[in-house]
Amino acid sequence: MDEAVILPQYKLFIKPMDLRELRRDIWIDEPLPAQLTIDGKRLDIDIAYRGSHIRDFPKKSYQVSFYKPKSFRGSKHIHLNAEFKDPSLVRNKLSFDFFAELGVLSPQSRHIFLVQNGKAEGVYLEIEAVDENFIKRRNLPNGSIYYAVDGDANFSLMSDLDKETKKSLKLGYERKVGGPEDEYYLQEFIFNINTLSNSEFEKDIQKFVDVDKYLRWVAGVIFTSNYDGFVHNYALYRNGESRLFEIIPWDYDATWGRDVNGKIMEPDYVPIEGFNTLTARLLYVDTFRKQYRTLLEEIMEQQFTVEHMIPKVEKLTQLIRPSVNQDPYKKQNMDIFDQEISVITNYIEKRRTYLNRKIVKLE
Structure with missing residues (x-):
């Protein structure tokens, strides 16, 4: 194991008064000015905490917006994730790379080492x-x-939060790109998911969503076991040429055998059929269900194997281990970090057993 590998170092400087303001109320989304030095280049940025429950953790996650210059390496924004509850620190990246391998649009990511005001903050995942x-x-x-x-992003007319009919079909979604006119297409999509008759659904749903890519995304959620993946932790992209929606994964640290609290997850915790309205309706159609089953079988043969995945886990853990040893929040638990390869191995083996048992029900 090469202990000499050093991750890229990001040097963050926040004025003491601004840092005090940032810490005063962790739930405020209003960004504050700061400076970030990457590869010797000093950048003026706006910074804010990111996430929901993760803001309570001692090791914070950040959203960075480039201010001067307005973009850096082609990005206006990046996310720096602390991965605090993941003992391996690799599950998020492992998942994004896995989705990309399945042909799903997925964020690029890399591990970095963050230093804030001269103090080591440890290993982060830049997303x-x-x-x-x-x-x-x-x-x-x-x-x-x-x-x-x-949770209202459940492709349903019913709210996942209060179990009543939604007052708006936009509930659960926040537009990041596009104009107000694009909201019509989102609402039309959700309306048709819920109102097309069974005889219409198979033909007409393909006018709204790229079914193959959607099923590949479902498979990715199923193999990684992201419990929140079906009603949360994703983005929708509507391709302006094909006019079809595609789905992009997000926040995949609670995967590969550990839940959102970092606890060991049972291999059958996420059902093979998933759980949102669009997935349920697709799998009700014989053609799509057979397509999904074939897809699962192909992935279980090619990608979701110990032989294929564990070398990737080993490569990532070897890359970040020297820096984890310098992480003030993780270095006292190196024994746990070193055991994570076996945890992920065990998860893949047991998840395969569960899926092999359930896949016959998809006939």
Whole structure:
């Protein structure tokens, strides 16, 4: 194991008064000015805490907006995730890379080491923002992007939060790219998911969503076991040329055998059929259900194996281990960090057993 590998170092400087203001109320989203030095280049930025329950953790996650210059390496924004509850610090990146391998649009990410006001804050995952630059970087057609911000992004007419009929079909979503006119397409999509008859659904739903890419995303959620993945933790991109929605994963640290609290997750915790309205309706159709089953079988043969995944886990953990040893929040638990490869191995083996048992029900 090469202990000499050093991660890119990001030096963050926040004026003491601004830092005090940032810490005064962790729930305020209003950004504050700061400076970030990357590869010797000093950048003026705006910074704010990010996430919901993760803001309570001692190691904070950040959203960075570039101010001067307005963009850096083609990005206006980046996210710096603390990965505090993940003992391995690699689950998020492992998941994003896994989705990309399945043919799903997925954020790019890399590990960095953050120093704040001269004090080591430790290993972070830098995650690409899903915005207009996400589209440009991939040479995709212009379109709209919506973030799923809470459980009401469940593709249903019923609220996941209060179990009543939604007052608006936009509930659960926040528009990041596009104009007000794009909200019509989002609402039309959700309305049709819920109102098309069974005989109409198979043909007409393909006018709204790229079914193959959607099923690939479902498979990604199923294999990684992201419990919140079906009603949260994703973004919707509507391709301006095909006029079809695609789905982009987000926040995948509670995966690969550990839940949102970092506890060991049972291998059958996330059902093979998933749980949102669009997935349920698709899997009710024989053609789509067979397509999904074939997809699962192919992925279980090619990608979701110990032989394929564990070398990737080993490579990531070897890359970050020297820096984890310098992380003030993690260095006292290096024994736990070193055991995570076996935790992920065990998860893959047991998850495969569960899926093999359940896949026959998809006939």
